[in-house]
Amino acid sequence: MSTQPTPALSRSLWSRLGTREPTLTRGGFLRAAAAGLFATGAAGSLAACGAADSASGGGFTYASILPFDTLTFIPEMMGTAGGYLSDQGVDMKVEIARGTAQAMQTVLAGKAPVVRPSMIDLATARTTAKQPLVAIGTVMRGPSVVLNYAKNDALDDPTKLVGKTVGIPSKGGTSEQTLLLMLTDAGVDPDDVKRQVVGQSPSTWELVRRGQLAGFISGIDVSLIIQSQYDDAAALDPGKYSSIQSTTQIYVTTEDAVQKQADKLTGFLSAIRASMQAVIDDQSRAKSIQTLRKKYHFATLDDDAIAKRAFDVYVDLWTTQANGRKLLETDQEKWVAGIEKLQKLGYISGVSKPETWMTNDLLKA
Template sequence: MPTHSLTSSSLSRRSFLKRSALATAAAAAGPTLLSACGSSPAGGSGGGGGVTFLSYLPLETLSMAPELLAVAGGHFAKHGLDVTLQPVKGSPQAMQTLLAGVGPVTRLGQIDLMTAIPDSGQPLVNIGTLTRGSSLRFIYSKKKPLEKPEDFVGETMGVPSEGGTSSKVVSLVLANAGLDPAKAARQVTGLTPGTFNLVQQGRIAGYVVSIDTANIVESQHDDAGVFDPGTIVKSDSQVYVATKDTLQKDPDTLKAFLAGINDALEAFIADESFDQTIATLRESYSFAALDDDAIAKKSLGMMRDLWTGGDPDKPLLVTDEAAWVAGYEELTKAGVAKPGGDAASWFDNSLLPGAKA
């Protein structure tokens, strides 16, 4: 069966490049110009319920399962939206294009958001928490294990970009144990299972990947080990983000988007075996982690625990204020985020399904 392209044709390459150039130029001019570049309230909508979702993650990963199922399973369409999943290069560009009005919503790490807002005063708001723990994993060789923070001292970790979320999570693992984050060097590497060869060769001690990539590496290499930074780091949640301007002027688009995501998450939770949800995804998409039954089911099971916080009866997507503020305190204590911000004002649960008006 033919599969959909993972980048939608509803946003032409010329249009996207033009808008990305605008965002890049705005970024160079500083936060004031970025804030002024927002277009229509639901930037990138294009009429007819069309919405551009800006993804800092590549689309060929089950880390994107909620958005992929919301498209393939018709959950966005049920709420009147035709959503384009548009990948961008990392969280900085996701924030830039969001502020430039290319799309009304993106997904970021809590760390990204909390380091951006107090640092520059960016008008960004967390409108829903997707994962209640870290969706990153560190791959290492069992011949030289990375099982506790002290094991990272003097070693080199592979990360996808300099100063990005992955690198910050490595820093937090050390800082939370009272160790100097600078004691672990970083090297930009690929995110694919093949990068494990660099670990086996001793060129890096480990590297940071998504849950499904970690599961693929473990299945391919008996000597591969996995470290979950979420056992130490508490601020690495994933959140949906919009600008304050969109929140004020076009809340209905954001409500419809979150309703579609909520429906997709409920479908994953109800489908205990994942047979139906995987089949629905495969009708539209094809990539390594999705195409392997064992990897897909193991990965989705681990992510389902992150979406629900281990309690499927709790409301989805709701940001817990105590956990959110505690995450900011963790980041400021580690020197990753600037202190003095009002973290409790950086989220808004009012757009979520079932929220009181």
């Protein structure tokens, strides 16, 4: 087993940079997502009154799907550690939810004005549960997860996954969504690829080395750690094969909050945009890394080489495919096309006026 750092990541990532759970069909996937996100029909009325209550309160609560121990949250962490949020008068408190479902429910209940899920999470909420959620900014313009695999069994093309088992961190979550959409867009029937729920950590790599998994989906941080430790590790970038925009990450709030908390949300988005721009301008990333280390400490941030690689990958995700759009600005044409393609593929149904599910009005010029 090699413990020498690998000199480079796979080309696709760099260019943008055990109990088996039942296999989900497209219909089953939709039902599972809807059941997980919105367990009761009462959430709509709860959201309406909750948002109004929070509008009059002080502070700003950010509903996070994960703890701030991953560089996925560079914009939010820079906003805090770099003082960009306080510059906008935003006193941000972070409420850690147990995944996307709970975080979105926190926003619907009015306990927090903003959450950062994927586009498909919002699409499912709007079509299946009829929830009044709206996107107010696009953070990641491509998938923020990758498929880790061993070089001796190269999975550098989705068609090579047929008949194999892929590890996912949870059933119906963003990672599985990304995998299913990549397979569908590549012409592969998702039912021909088995999925098994596994831990999203470097230790899962051992299951790949033993041949128990063909590969597993993880966040970029975990993949970078694995590739720094094992020279037989590589990663497939789903964005190379999928043109679907639904795996982009977006800031989401309620329609009610857009009206009643516009100033707070505008201040938050302005701070996040300033944080992102500061990182972009810091081409060596050294100053940005040191800024985060004043407040945060975790594996990928504490390693200079991995942190630099991660910053580069995330900056690319913020800026590629922007088509001239400013940071956080959502491309309405691509947004509508992505929603309509999801419906055509059968992942959602009942789409009506998807252009009203997003707005750039809270972004300062």
